[in-house]
Amino acid sequence: MSDLANKKCVPCEGNIPPFNADEIHKYLKKVDGWEVLEDKIDGFHLMKNFKFDDFLQSQEFINKVGSIAEDEGHHPDLWFGWGYARIKIFTHAIKGLAESDFILAAKIDKISNV
16 A cells, blocks of 8 residues: 555644645545545544444454554544444644654554454
8 A cells, every 4th residue: 555554653743834735635545545524623634434343343443543543642533333433633733634644544544454
């Protein structure tokens, strides 16, 4: 897919501009099935829904995502329940998307394809 999953997320303190539409589309091609949405609060963000056979599979997946997020120092918004998980990724400090958001998405894609 891409080499993004092999990179490390870089903490953002708000000293960079968020990606513009061209940059977003370039990086979106490097991740699998993520949507780009925009709202007035968070700006552009990545969103993806995952389906599972039961609650335990959803929980195990979310636990793996949580471990990756903690290792990377980049924490997505997570929702899950019986047979589903939903993940929202964006960089809070810039209210938009940066490379680290796509890195985290690629790392999550790797565990969802196992």
